[in-house]
Amino acid sequence: xxxxxxxxxxxxxxxxxxxxxxxxxxxxxxxxxxxxxxxxxxxxxxxxxxxxxxxxxxxxxxxxxxxxxxxxxxxxxxxxxxxxxxxxxxxxxxxxxxxxxxxxxxxxxxxxxxxxxxxxxxxxxxxxxxxxxxxxxxxxxxxxxxxxxxxxxxxxxxxxxxxxxxxxxxxxxxxxxxxxxxxxxxxxxxxxxxxxxxxxxxxxxxxxxxxxxxxxxxxxxxxxxxxxxxxxxxxxxxxxxxxxxxxxxxxxxxxxxxxxxxxxxxxxxxxxxxxxxxxxxxxxxxxxxxxxxxxxxxxxxxxxxxxxxxxxxxxxxxxxxxxxxxxxxxxxxxxxxxxxxxxxxxxxxxxxxxxxxxxxxxxxxxxxxxxxxxxxxxxxxxxxxxxxxxxxxxxxxxxxxxxxxxxxxxxxxxxxxxxxxxxxxxxxxxxxxxxxxxxxxxxxxxxxxxxxxxxxxxxxxxxxxxxxxxxxxxxxxxxxxxxxxxxxxxxxxxxxxxxxxxxxxxxxxxxxxxxxxxxxxxxxxxxxxxxxxxxxxxxxxxxxxxxxxxxxxxxxxxxxxxxxxxxxxxxxxxxxxxxxxxxxxxxxxxxxxxxxxxxxxxxxxxxxxxxxx
Amino acid sequence: xxxxxxxxxxxxxxxxxxxxxxxxxxxxxxxxxxxxxxxxxxxxxxxxxxxxxxxxxxxxxxxxxxxxxxxxxxxxxxxxxxxxxxxxxxxxxxxxxxxxxxxxxxxxxxxxxxxxxxxxxxxxxxxxxxxxxxxxxxxxxxxxxxxxxxxxxxxxxxxxxxxxxxxxxxxxxxxxxxxxxxxxxxxxxxxxxxxxxxxxxxxxxxxxxxxxxxxxxxxxxxxxxxxxxxxxxxxxxxxxxxxxxxxxxxxxxxxxxxxxxxxxxxxxxxxxxxxxxxxxxxxxxxxxxxxxxxxxxxxxxxxxxxxxxxxxxxxxxxxxxxxxxxxxxxxxxxxxxxxxxxxxxxxxxxxxxxxxxxxxxxxxxxxxxxxxxxxxxxxx
Numbered sequence: 004x005x006x007x008x009x010x011x012x013x014x015x016x017x018x019x020x021x022x023x024x025x026x027x028x029x030x031x032x033x034x035x036x037x038x039x040x041x042x043x044x045x046x047x048x049x050x051x052x053x054x055x056x057x058x059x060x061x062x063x064x065x066x067x068x069x070x071x072x073x074x075x076x077x078x079x080x081x082x083x084x085x086x087x088x089x090x091x092x093x094x095x096x097x098x099x100x101x102x103x104x105x106x107x108x109x110x111x112x113x114x115x116x117x118x119x120x121x122x123x124x125x126x127x128x129x130x131x132x133x134x135x136x137x138x139x140x141x142x143x144x145x146x147x148x149x150x151x152x153x154x155x156x157x158x159x160x161x162x163x164x165x166x167x168x169x170x171x172x173x174x175x176x177x178x179x180x181x182x183x184x185x186x187x188x189x190x191x192x193x194x195x196x197x198x199x200x201x202x203x204x205x206x207x208x209x210x211x212x213x214x215x216x217x218x219x220x221x222x223x224x225x226x227x228x229x230x231x232x233x234x235x236x237x238x239x240x241x242x243x244x245x246x247x248x249x250x251x252x253x254x255x256x257x258x259x260x261x262x263x264x265x266x267x268x269x270x271x272x273x274x275x276x277x278x279x280x281x282x283x284x285x286x287x288x289x290x291x292x293x294x295x296x297x298x299x300x301x302x303x304x305x306x307x308x309x310x311x312x313x314x315x316x317x318x319x320x321x322x323x324x325x326x327x328x329x330x331x332x333x334x335x336x337x338x339x340x341x342x343x344x345x346x347x348x349x350x351x352x353x354x355x356x357x358x359x360x361x362x363x364x365x366x367x368x369x370x371x372x373x374x375x376x377x378x379x380x381x382x383x384x385x386x387x388x389x390x391x392x393x394x395x396x397x398x399x400x401x402x403x404x405x406x407x408x409x410x411x412x413x414x415x416x417x418x419x420x421x422x423x424x425x426x427x428x429x430x431x432x433x434x435x436x437x438x439x440x441x442x443x444x445x446x447x448x449x450x451x452x453x454x455x456x457x458x459x460x461x462x463x464x465x466x467x468x469x470x471x472x473x474x475x476x477x478x479x480x481x482x483x484x485x486x487x488x489x490x491x492x493x494x495x496x497x498x499x500x501x502x503x504x505x506x507x508x509x510x511x512x513x514x515x516x517x518x519x520x521x522x523x524x525x526x527x528x529x530x531x532x533x534x535x536x537x538x539x540x541x542x543x544x545x546x547x548x549x550x551x552x553x554x555x556x557x558x559x560x561x562x563x564x565x566x567x568x569x570x571x572x573x574x575x576x577x578x579x580x581x582x583x584x585x586x587x588x589x590x591x592x593x594x595x596x597x598x599x600x601x602x603x604x605x606x607x608x609x610x611x612x613x614x615x616x
Numbered sequence: 617x618x619x620x621x622x623x624x625x626x627x628x629x630x631x632x633x634x635x636x637x638x639x640x641x642x643x644x645x646x647x648x649x650x651x652x653x654x655x656x657x658x659x660x661x662x663x664x665x666x667x668x669x670x671x672x673x674x675x676x677x678x679x680x681x682x683x684x685x686x687x688x689x690x691x692x693x694x695x696x697x698x699x700x701x702x703x704x705x706x707x708x709x710x711x712x713x714x715x716x717x718x719x720x721x722x723x724x725x726x727x728x729x730x731x732x733x734x735x736x737x738x739x740x741x742x743x744x745x746x747x748x749x750x751x752x753x754x755x756x757x758x759x760x761x762x763x764x765x766x767x768x769x770x771x772x773x774x775x776x777x778x779x780x781x782x783x784x785x786x787x788x789x790x791x792x793x794x795x796x797x798x799x800x801x802x803x804x805x806x807x808x809x810x811x812x813x814x815x816x817x818x819x820x821x822x823x824x825x826x827x828x829x830x831x832x833x834x835x836x837x838x839x840x841x842x843x844x845x846x847x848x849x850x851x852x853x854x855x856x857x858x859x860x861x862x863x864x865x866x867x868x869x870x871x872x873x874x875x876x877x878x879x880x881x882x883x884x885x886x887x888x889x890x891x892x893x894x895x896x897x898x899x900x901x902x903x904x905x906x907x908x909x910x911x912x913x914x915x916x917x918x919x920x921x922x923x924x925x926x927x928x929x930x931x932x933x934x935x936x937x938x939x940x941x942x943x944x945x946x947x948x949x950x951x952x953x954x955x956x957x958x959x960x961x962x963x964x965x966x967x968x969x970x971x972x973x974x975x976x977x978x979x980x981x982x983x984x985x986x987x988x989x990x991x992x993x994x995x996x
């Protein structure tokens with residue numbers, strides 16, 4: 004073989020390496036080397052920020068993370084905090100840091116600590132805190148950054164009517180997601196289950212969100228109906244405690260769980276929804292009968308559960324249509340009546356006999372009801388408006404919000420004020436302000452609506468959406484003021500001049516009781532020809548009759564109930580706004596509880612709703 | 617007294633004997649054995665015996681979410697993990713229709729070339745050690761460590777970077793990383809003449825490596841040889857050139873070849889490749905200084921990420937040859953099947969068995985090293 008000189012090699016040249024004998028070895032100096040700024044060493048976890056959602060456990064490709072329950076940590080399902088923290092098995096961990104990249108709170112990081120030597124295998128299983136594996140406070144290495152974040156923190160926008168288009172009508176504002184938006188929104192869910200814990204009715208939100216993402220809409224409806232017979236309603240007006248607790252909401256916009264529920268209900272047709280909802284109906288009737296007073300969310304939920312369990316259920320409703328506050332309180336632009344009717348149709352299909360225009364009273368006494376039925380449930384709600392009782396509120400143009408909303412729903416002709424002031428800062432106050440503003444726009448062509456709330460803007464009781472949308476529609480929101488006097492006068496001295504308000508210094512006293520203090524010198528007159536009070540409602544329990552009222556135990560003006568909703572009188576339960584409040588989903592939850600309790604009372608076993616929990 | 621049923625093994629009347637070679641080291645040539653039949657020190661037959669490092673990667677990948685596999689794939693090849701990450705990421709990108717931002721493409725090219733240099737430095741050291749030249753091994757490892765420092769600075773890990781992800785890379789370069797990479801490159805270039813003196817120009821190395829483990833071009837093509845080993849047999853084949861990916865069409869580099877096809881030629885090709893990789897790195901650094909922008913396209917929630925049904929084959933030029941990933945999706949959140957085509961599979965089994973035949977006992981380790989076969993990748 005020809006060999007070029009280049010390839011011959013040299014015996015001398017390698018000897019040059021001997022010069023290294025007199026140089027310092029590269030291994031010097033022998034000091035521990037600090038790790039790089041993004042080093043992936045042992046975990047650190049900020050326990051204050053960590054909510055125990057367990058998403059790190061889900062993404063871990065080696066099943067190295069286990070969620071450990073820690074006694075003494077805050078356990079606040081409503082805030083989306085679970086008393087557990089991730090523990091890492093370093094026999095399995097591969098330091099990929101996907102747990103860090105997906106952590107919704109950003110509490111989990113990897114530190115620059117990388118040495119652990121021990122003959123004891125148990126020391127390789129640790130519960131990281133902010134001090135690190137050996138409590139040495141090493142700085143963070145691989146931590147959350149915008150580049151590496153794996154979560155989608157932005158919410159799909161909900162198409163809605165602009166303020167111009169909605170100002171003079173009661174058409175529904177929000178259009179609902181289309182399929183693409185719903186699937187994209189559902190895909191953001193990390194299935195941590197915080198929403199399930201936070202929901203008063205413990206709805207299976209992770210399951211139905213996953214079903215929507217899978218494109219299996221019927222499965223979504225099935226998951227929804229496991230715990231809620233008012234999905235059309237809750238898909239629109241729920242106070243969505245789930246979204247408050249949502250882990251994604253820690254740093255971004257929470258999953259639009261409420262809108263996803265609405266989407267699932269919208270894409271499955273009503274007949275199919277009914278079939279799904281009635282799956283699992285008891286085949287045999289039990290022959291026991293239950294009477295329910297009030298066809299609101301609590302009463303109808305219990306009616307649905309009990310009817311499905313095979314009991315004969317009769318619901319007595321005083322008003323001409325069932326639904327309670329969902330119909331006579333919530334305005335149509337938030338909840339169209341036909342969607343409410345769709346939910347109620349399912350409950351009727353389950354066999355509940357809903358009798359409207361049937362007030363309990365002389366013609367239908369409570370005593371008779373208790374004789375007819377094996378068990379009776381009271382769910383008559385809060386039908387009476389409260390008054391501020393400031394001077395002048397006895398005037399006929401001082402109206403209560405619930406009465407006005409009731410009249411608007413019934414389609415009665417009401418006098419539309421040219422200028423009105425609403426007292427109150429809750430959702431009901433905004434409901435009436437926005438409803439009347441629509442009527443003003445329609446009747447007078449312009450909105451003159453002022454809403455006076457005790458609370459400052461940042462602490463409003465109403466939902467943020469309500470406040471923003473009301474302002475878009477022309478409602479003037481005045482914060483931090485309380486009513487002083489309704490001033491009479493105006494046309495021929497019979498009408499109203501308006502409402503005088505004073506600046507509110509503080510709302511609660513030192514012990515946290517409602518006791519507002521005012522600056523009496525700071526007085527403003529809001530001119531108006533109608534003043535509407537929306538400061539809360541009261542229960543009308545006159546129908547119970549003296550005997551029963553005596554027999555029942557009461558607590559601060561409400562019927563006392565045990566955790567199951569049973570009153571102190573055997574065979575009588577109470578639920579909903581009249582005993583608890585404050586919203587539809589709590590009423591639904593209470594309805595389930597009472598239904599389960601009644602079912603046990605009537606000799607049945609555990610209900611499916613209980614089993615589902 | 618001898619038991620009735622005892623029958624001593626009847627040896628054929630010859631000088632042949634069998635030697636179990638390896639498995640010895642859990643590193644690059646280790647956990648891999650060869651059963652050799654020898655006559656004197658001449659190899660009559662060699663049968664490779666792998667399986668010591670079988671971890672079932674391909675099956676494991678079917679059990680994991682698409683994103684979770686980024687932690688698994690680099691572990692297929694210890695000395696050169698980045699091409700595995702790149703091939704897997706590109707397979708997912710092809711299936712899922714993801715577009716990699718330009719900056720991420722340049723960063724990935726940088727990672728690939730750094731990994732190639734590391735792997736080659738490792739091989740030089742290992743190859744030298746097999747013929748008893750340990751100084752060279754220390755030098756190779758030391759030099760490689762400087763690159764590992766850069767890897768650590770960028771990715772947070774020295775060996776298994778888990779840095780390339782479908783859609784880009786996991787995070788942007790830290791400030792000053794490019795400057796420090798340049799310093800390391802300069803150091804490498806400063807040390808290169810010393811390496812040549814000690815190793816490539818050493819008469820011992822040349823005498824030991826020349827004519828050893830020859831693969832003719834014809835055999836190389838028939839046996840499925842790829843990468844530097846194929847180029848050492850005279851075929852200028854390089855995936856970066858033949859089936860360009862990332863930003864390689866925009867980069868100037870040569871494909872070095874030799875014709876002898878022996879262990880020396882394979883060393884020489886790798887030596888030239890380090891120079892080419894340095895040349896590529898300099899271009900990449902220059903471009904990365906100008907290009908700004910995101911380093912990853914938006915990914916769906918990894919816990920709810922279904923990849924459309926389909927199949928994709930992607931290949932990458934690794935330091936050992938052509939790495940290919942064949943990924944099949946059935947539309948679900950996890951791969952239906954991922955097949956890995958590792959170059960060492962061919963080099964360490966069929967090529968090695970054939971090349972060893974007729975070679976001498978003392979050359980086994982050197983031949984294996986010159987083929988740069990990576991047993992972890994053979995077993996997977």
